[in-house]
Every structure is written in C-alpha cells, then in structure tokens.
Amino acid sequence: MIFDTRACELGEGPLWHPLRGELFWFDILNRTLHSQKQSWSFSGYVSAAGWISRDALLLASETGLIRFDLASGSETPVVKAGTSVTRSNDGRADRQGGFWFGTMGKKTEKGAGAIWRWYRGELRQLYTGVTIPNAICFTPDGTAAHFTDTSLGQVMKVALDAQGWPRGEPEAWLDLARAGLNPDGAVIDAEGRFWNAQWGAGRVACYGPDGVFLNAVETPGAPHASCPAFGGADLTTLYVTTALEHMDAEARTRHPASGQTFAFKGVARGLPEAQVIV
Template sequence: MIFDARPCELGEGAFWHPVHERLFWFDILNRTLHSQEKSWTFPHMVSAAGWLDAEHLLIASEVGLHRLDLASGGHEVLAHVGSPGTRSNDGRADRQGGFWFGLMGKRAEPGAGSIWRWHRGELRRLFDGITIPNAICFTSDGRAAHFADTATGRVMKVALDAGGWPVGEPEVWLDLTSEGLNPDGAVIDSEGLFWNAQWGAGRVAAYAPDGSFLRAVETPGAPQSSCPAFGGTDMRTLFVTTALEHMDESARKAHPASGQVFAFPGIARGLPEPQVLS
C-alpha cells in the first residue's frame, strides 16, 4: 500500500522515530526531509538521520553533520566533512549510540566514496574507496555491522568492539553479483533477519543471519526501491522509500508509484532505532 504519495526524486534514509512515533525520510536530490505531517528543506543535499533527543535529529548532508531542531527548523553544523564533489548517502545509528553514514561522488565516480562514524563528538573515517555506500545496519546484539558498495553487488560484514568501532577487516557476507541485484538500504529486524532494498528489482529481500535468501516484498509500480525501515506502534510495518531518479518520461508513466513511500503491515517485527549519543 502507498503510505505517502508525494513523489521523491531520490527517496532515502527512512527511519521510525521511537519518541514521536512517526516516519521520517529524505528526498536527497530535492534537499528535503519529510514526515507525514511536515517537511524541512535544506541548502544542501541531505540523506540520513538519527535521533538525538525528542526535539533534535542528527542529519547527514553533503557538507557534514547537522543538528536539526524539529520545532523551529533551525540547524547547526556539528562537523564538516566531504568536498564539493561528494554528497552523503545511506546512514543509520548503531546499537552503541554512534551514527554511521556514507559519502559518495555526486556522479557516482568510482572509489570516490567512504563510510564515517560519529560517536560522542568524535568523527572518524572507517572505510574508503567505495563508490555507492549503502546497506548500513547492525546486528541486534551490536557486535557486527553490515554495509555495501552497491556498485560491487556485495554486502560486507565487520565485527565491532564494545564501543561500536570496527575490529579487523570487513568480509563479504552476501554476494549478489550472480543474480544481478543491486544492494541499497537495509535494516535488521528483531529476529536478526537482514532486509535489503534492491535498486532496480522493485523489492525488499529478507536474508537469514547466514546470508540465505528467505523471501521478498515487492514495491509494485516502483522498481527503484531504496531504503527499508520498520515502524508503527507495534514495529511490525515495513516502510520502503523509492525513487524517480534516472527514469525518463515513458518510464515514469510505466511505473506510476515510483518515488512514493510504501507501507506493508504485519511483515516482521523491527527494532527501535537507537538514540545517537553526541
């Protein structure tokens, strides 16, 4: 079902705020953060968020990390990162209160991207040489992180220490190259299943902790599924952002739900998004 019909050129960054009990998501190319009741427009492209407290979000943008006041719409830069040729992409809070986000070239230049972590005022680059950083999410016990470079078709897994920082080198956890699938945003549910939006396939696919495929939920009329999030009062609704980007007029007519946000009740039970510790 369609949750919100406002078309996003590049929908991303969906997350359910556990205090406000509402969904937030982004239209990156239109520099906008949406909720069902309100929208906030920024001077720069924005893509992902975590909640700092009941009234403030941490926002990843093309110039760094911002603290947004939800009531006034005012925002301040907490950390500058990036360059004129890059923008932020996928991001999510980890179980230890850190916030991971990716940077990428504005034209998806090969290897121009990286993944960063903010935790208690410290900003550190974790991985570089990435083209399109995506699928950032965390196991339910907080002991490991996933991320992907969509351009490679592979989802990685890396161990985390008690503070949430990576330990050792990432390893390939899920290789989708043989299926021609493009891993985009991802989230892990309360049973440890990995739910991955697959750009171009019009679906969110669920994988067991060992990487085996379980099932998929389709986004009809919207092939460019981009980011899943669980929410609702019982955390059992799967929300999915989609995109219009790269679609010409004929493709947009053929796929009329593109760019809209979907909601699928009763799919699985999610986990609340952790609070970001600044």
C-alpha cells in the same frame, strides 16, 4: 500499501522516531526532509538521520553532520566530512549510540566516497574508495555491522568492539552481484534477519542471519526500492522509500508509484532505532 504519495526523485533514509511515533524520510536530490505531517527544505543535500531527542535529529548532509531542530527548523553544524565533490548517502545509528554514514560523488564518481562513523564527538573515516555506500545496519546485539558499495554488489560484515568501532577487516557476507542485484539500503529486524532494498528489482529481500534468502516484499509500480525501516506502534510495519531517479518519461508513466513511500503491515517485527548519543 502506499503510505505517502509525495513522489521523491531519490527517496532515502526512512527513520521511525520512537518518541514521536512518526516516520521521517528524505528526497536527497530535492534537498528535502519529509515527515507524515510536514516537509523541510535545505540548501544542500540531506540523506539520513538518527534521533537525538524528541525534537532533535542528527542529519547526514552534503558537507557532514548537522543537528536539526524539528520545532524551530534551525540547523547547527556538528562536524564536516567528505570533499567538495561528495554528498552524503545512506546512514544509520548503531546500537552503541554512534552514527554511521556514507559519502559518494555527486556525479557517482568511481571510488570518490567513504564510510564514516561519528561517536561521542569523534569522527573517523572507516573505509575509503567507495562509489555508492549503502546497506548500513547492525546486528541486534551490536556486535557486527553491515554495509555495501552498491556498484560492487557485495554486502560486507565487520565485527565491532564494545564501543562500536570496527574490529578486524570486513568480509563479504552476501554476494548479490552474481544474481545481477543492486543492494541499496537495509535494516535488520528483531530476529536478526537482513532486509535489503534492491535498486531496479522493485523489492525488499529478506535474508537470514546466515545470508540465506528467505522471501521478498515487492514495491509494485516502483522498481527503484531504495531503503527500508521498521515502524508503527508495534514496529511491525515495513516502510520502504523508492525513487524516480534515472527514469525517463516513458518509464515514469509505466511505473506510476515510483518515488512514493510504501508501508507493509505485519511483515516482521523490527527494533527501535537507537538514540544517537551527543
């Protein structure tokens, strides 16, 4: 069940690289990118990734997007995004080869963040006034996107055009605030089911395409589940990052698996992460 014991202060952004057959994930607050084989340190915060090629990733960083070479460890700036008080948070490639990512205040300042999309050299700020952007994911056919502001507890859904840009206004698709749940990262499986890590609840909850709750996978000993991803040779392993953030010494003792990365085999079948087109 525990995939990796390296404890992350704020684990996020798991990505199964389909060409390498390897999982990557981040410890945002410790400015680190992990893989199964090694770790890389950065001067600023890094939080999410899409794959460009076997050896190149597009990373959401503190100041925007960077191209990262896994072989050499070199960084190449791609585009700037956000302000001096923000950092990146959740992000994922869409089915059209674009990359969505969120920014938020480094001190979680209310409404300081935004949700962005980078596509074939163009960056657009899609939504502003966001406090904690999360749950960025896409329907299997690429015709809709989900996202949330965790502080509000509502998962939104917006239709996309053929190029992957929003078409119309987002609508509330899943209201978790009523249940006191905090939606964090999310991924959609091959059947169109929405898998959502829920901060503070120690679980990843699964909802049907209609938003109806189906079941949940718990992360024992780690209440702050932060983001899921499907991977493994047949894409039937659910990987889940967790966090130590906001836990005092007593809480860390009571929840010894916090910050570690989980793996649950045979939960569902995911979809390969789309390649980012540059």
